[in-house]
Amino acid sequence: xxxxxxxxxxxxxxxxxxxxxxxxxxxxxxxxxxxxxxxxxxxxxxxxxxxxxxxxxxxxxxxxxxxxxxxxxxxxxxxxxxxxxxxxxxxxxxxxxxxxxxxxxxxxxxxxxxxxxxxxxxxxxxxxxxxxxxxxxxxxxxxxxxxxxxxxxxxxxxxxxxxxxxx
Amino acid sequence: xxxxxxxxxxxxxxxxxxxxxxxxxxxxxxxxxxxxxxxxxxxxxxxxxxxxxxxxxxxxxxxxxxxxxxxxxxxxxxxxxxxxxxxxxxxxxxxxxxxxxxxxxxxxxxxxxxxxxxxxxxxxxxxxxxxxxxxxxxxxxxxxxxxxxxxxxxxxxxxxxxxxxxx
DNA sequence: TTTAATTTTCAATATTTTTTGAAAGTTTAA
DNA sequence: TTAAACTTTCAAAAAATATTGAAAATTAAA
Numbered sequence: 001x002x003x004x005x006x007x008x009x010x011x012x013x014x015x016x017x018x019x020x021x022x023x024x025x026x027x028x029x030x031x032x033x034x035x036x037x038x039x040x041x042x043x044x045x046x047x048x049x050x051x052x053x054x055x056x057x058x059x060x061x062x063x064x065x066x067x068x069x070x071x072x073x074x075x076x077x078x079x080x081x082x083x084x085x086x087x088x089x090x091x092x093x094x095x096x097x098x099x100x101x102x103x104x105x106x107x108x109x110x111x112x113x114x115x116x117x118x119x120x121x122x123x124x125x126x127x128x129x130x131x132x133x134x135x136x137x138x139x140x141x142x143x144x145x146x147x148x149x150x151x152x153x154x155x156x157x158x159x160x161x162x163x164x165x166x167x
Numbered sequence: 168x169x170x171x172x173x174x175x176x177x178x179x180x181x182x183x184x185x186x187x188x189x190x191x192x193x194x195x196x197x198x199x200x201x202x203x204x205x206x207x208x209x210x211x212x213x214x215x216x217x218x219x220x221x222x223x224x225x226x227x228x229x230x231x232x233x234x235x236x237x238x239x240x241x242x243x244x245x246x247x248x249x250x251x252x253x254x255x256x257x258x259x260x261x262x263x264x265x266x267x268x269x270x271x272x273x274x275x276x277x278x279x280x281x282x283x284x285x286x287x288x289x290x291x292x293x294x295x296x297x298x299x300x301x302x303x304x305x306x307x308x309x310x311x312x313x314x315x316x317x318x319x320x321x322x323x324x325x326x327x328x329x330x331x332x333x334x
Numbered sequence: 335t336t337t338a339a340t341t342t343t344c345a346a347t348a349t350t351t352t353t354t355g356a357a358a359g360t361t362t363a364a
Numbered sequence: 365t366t367a368a369a370c371t372t373t374c375a376a377a378a379a380a381t382a383t384t385g386a387a388a389a390t391t392a393a394a
Contacts, residue, residue, distance in 0.1 A: 003293050006285045010300055013278045020271055022187040024382065036299050038291040043341075053384045058342055079339060079392065089302040104187055111180045118173045126170050128205040133177055135256040191352065210371075220354045225372055246362065246369060 010036065011050075021100075023067075026052055027060040031070065031085060040073045040082035068095045098151050105144050112137035177203065178217075188263075189271075190234075193219055194227040198237065198252055207240045207249035235262045265318050272311050279304035 001009070011032045018028025029050055034041060041049075046057050061083060064070035069092055073082045086092045116133040120126060168176070178199045185195025196217055201208060208216075213224050228250060231237035236259055240249045253259045283300035287293060 001281065001285050003285065003288070003290075003296065006282045006300075007296060009278060010282045010296070013275060013282075017271065017275055020189040026382075036292075036296045038295040054341080055343075055385065056383055059383095062342085081341080087299070089299070089306050093306060104184065108180060108184055111176060114168065115173045115177045118168050118170065121170070123170075124205040125203075129170065129174060129177070129203045132203050132254070132256070133173075139256050139260060193352075221371080222355065222373075223353055226353095229372085248371080 007036065022104075023063070024060070026050070026056055027063055030057065030060050031064055034070060034083055034085035035087065037084075040075070040084045042080050042082050044080075046083070067099050094151050097147050101144055101147050101151075105140060105147070109137060109140045109144060112140060174203065188267075190230070191227070193217070193223055194230055197224065197227050198231055201237060201250060201252035202254070204251075207242075207251045209247050209249050211247075213250070234266050261318050264314050268311055268314050268318075272307060272314070276304060276307045276311060279307060 011029050014032035014035075015025045015029040018031075019025060030046055033046060033049055043054065043057050043061070046052075046061075047054060050057075061070060064085075065072070069086045071084055071086070073084055075082055086095060112133050116130055116137055118126070118130065120130060178196050181199035181202075182192045182196040185198075186192060197213055200213060200216055210221065210224050210228070213219075213228075214221060217224075228237060231252075232239070236253045238251055238253075240251055242249055253262065279300050283297055283304055285293070285297065287297060
């Protein structure tokens, strides 16, 4: 496989995968492109490479910056803005874990807590609702604690966590 | 909050969350409904409760069965089919982890491996592509190993893993 | 200032995904 | 067998989501 094929394969795989964790194709592809680009890229560069419109590029770059995994950079003497991705994949994973906890897990935990706290009325359906949402709440809470623990760890946390798990 | 409000809140929250991990709203809602139902439900029951069509219900029930988290059940003397969800939330999490590894993580790992194995030609862009896809490959591989480890554990793995991580 | 370069916004459009519902298929009982 | 009960399939419609592109806004140099 040559460079261009490999690059395209990586970008489209990353794009397809993105939709599976809640970010859209263009956003994931822009991220993939920046991740493997040795130099910061301008909006024009990104539009050309991925064949997407200016508006699309602008909006998705903003979202990537909101996620904290893409940054603006300025080249001296140039007006144009350039963009780079977080290049350290472990830092990337930590940032994504952090954002997903904040955006999805924590709001869900809140709903589970509210729902599991309704009044017990003795009926089988109420019992079951309370029991199951309590169980989900406990699990989600444990997961969130684990994720936050992991976010605060040093860079080799994945490897270390693995070692602990399998020993 | 009364039972009906709590139930609806849970079902719609679960439905919204579903889209974030790659299953559609109806599928997630059917699952939520079955999870809190003390009795198995028929297709009619589900259609009525969620106000969705017969075709939709049929297709999504099939997918839930493919995921291994919903099962068909037969009541003696009745022709109609009834459905239940896996009720043990830890078993549910394990089943989902297993399927996600199989459907998403493993195919991605294969692509990353192929892409990171292209010939080094000395150029900066090729170097960067190889370096980054290798790093992603290593991380994805570690995650997959962790997930598979976890799948093979006993029912309290989440708690135990947490204890190990924070000690 | 004014102007030119660049980015952002957003209504309109295109695309993708989900849902419907009726016809076709299947299963079981009579 | 036939018929009734029930489920599945799938083309068409609806809904949701993503994308475009040009006008408006912003920025910085002249």
